[in-house]
Amino acid sequence: MATVRRIKLGSQGLEVPAQGLGCMSMSAFYGPPKPEPDMINLIHHAVNSGITFLDTSDIYGPFTNEILLGKALKGGIREKVQLATKFGAKFDENGKMVVIGHPEYVREACEASLKRLGVDCIDLYYQHRIDKNVPVEVTVGELKKLVEQGKIKYIGLSEASALTIRRAHAVHPITAVQLEWSLWARDVEDDIIPTCRELGIGIVAYSPLGRGFISSGAKLLDTLSNDDYRKNHLPRFQPENLEHNQKIFDRVNGIAARKGCTTSQLALAWLYHQGNDVCPIPGTTKVENFNQNVGALSVRLTSEDMAELESLASVAKGDRYDDSRVTWMNSETPPLSSWNFE
Template sequence: MSTTTYPRRHLGQGDLAVSAIGLGCMGMSDFYGAAEDERSLAVLNHALDIGINFFDTADMYGVGSNERLLAPVLKARRDEVVIATKFGNVRAEDGTFVRVDGRPEYVRSACDASLLRLGLDHVDLYYQHRVDRTVPIEETVGAMAELVKAGKVRYLGLSEASPATIRRAAAVHPIAALQTEYSLWTRDVEAEILPTCRELGIGLVPYSPLGRGFLAGAMRSADVLDANDWRRQNPRFQGDNMVRNLALADAVKALATQHGATPAQLALAWLLNRGPDIVPIPGTRQIARLDENAAAATLGLDAAVLQQLDQLLAEHPVAGDRYPAAGMAMVNG
């Protein structure tokens, strides 16, 4: 049992309290090359030991294997964990993407399957991973609301939803959190999505808050990535885009060094400074990185540093879309 006091934040208008920085678990099972379960389990347990209690998974990560990975930790330390999972991205057993599915019958079956893999009778936060544009959001969220009534889910969330979809969903049932990409190099949510969430009392959970590791400052070329690391197909890691984005990463690193922080800590602290309703979920498979990220919650940034960051971002705009074309077609649904 953790005795560590770590900063907490609230998501939504209920009593969903989570660590100010969570832990994205996707990379422990998928997308970023080979991982070791034993090492990942050590990271999960260490997170709880230092007070990080907000774990984020999804049924598509490792085609269910990521949820199964978390099961023994949840069994041993359930009272310490706020667990979030997602449904909607359907993949075949070999990992091939099949479709986005928001049909009510699928919502119910996906939740039951996730609970079985996690070894739980309920999850704390249940997201629709991507919006199914063929199913009215009212029907999808209506089915999700039934899960709340049945005691299988405590709170509801959306991921990569447009302002209009968020409003329609919130009219059916309170939405505690919206998960979307948000970082120093992905700020489009600031125009409409974040203001909509704040108007409706919805927390924001930024995924990839370190630019898929890029903003941590160590990556110089996509060639160092595993052959099956999906970042090799990400536009921001390709050719001239990579070169231009390295200028931003280098500038962030230099500023962080001036203030006695790592670039990852500076990037996370910047996000936390965007508002008390923001809870980033960086992923890692290393305890040292976890500790580094966790320390960002107590890194104070004064107005001068924030102004310097704004200037850097203006001088070094990010190059490339955040997904290949097929992925971009699925965001902000």
């Protein structure tokens, strides 16, 4: 396998491969947890292949994905890995997602993640979702203390608005913003991507393959288990939106056939060609799919290819999330003046 090129993520010194590995689907949301030995083998294969940027979160499981990574990192590979995890989103006793950005919770969550991962320091620690009741300056202020204490190296945000990113960055440099960006999710291009670039913040693209849809099209649904989050909750996978979204897939598939690559590789290559500050983190549970994703790094697109993709890549039909999660997209927080520091 060819050497994986590396990029600077943000302007604080973090260097990662041009592609990361999203680990969520190994443990949560996309059907039942996968066999632990197989997933550890996949993680080791990724690291040995040069894909050393591993992405998890405490809500994946919850907790079980971090525990899985902790087991995978034993045996001397920790120093090879850039480890990213997240805090701030959790499920209450009714199974509803809640978001917490209080300083006490930030520290509590970090300590718990360090223990589950079996590490002394987290390379990149994201606020997974933005607490709309806590000024982002307060949350990032606590993260800054964790940096100073050596518990985390770099700070990230996920699903934050451009204004929230600016406010956070003024407290402590933000190294990366994780956001959904793909051929069928392009709303972030209006102001969030330009803001990141203005401030020197790296861009980590999650769900770069449209949660698998860009890989397989509508036939993906035939392979999903009944408890797969996509099948039951994501609007873009629902019958009323499938016909429109299949047309996007068909057109991307046609271009990929001409280029001699898969639709997944084409979609990832489109992101690589957006700039050297972008790192997609496609997730997978199969070695063969992982190898295919890495192959996307070798796909070269001309300006004509990019223009053709731009012309067809209209935003997919249906919201990115259902009503229970859409409220946490690209979120903003109250002003700092509203916070009671007593």
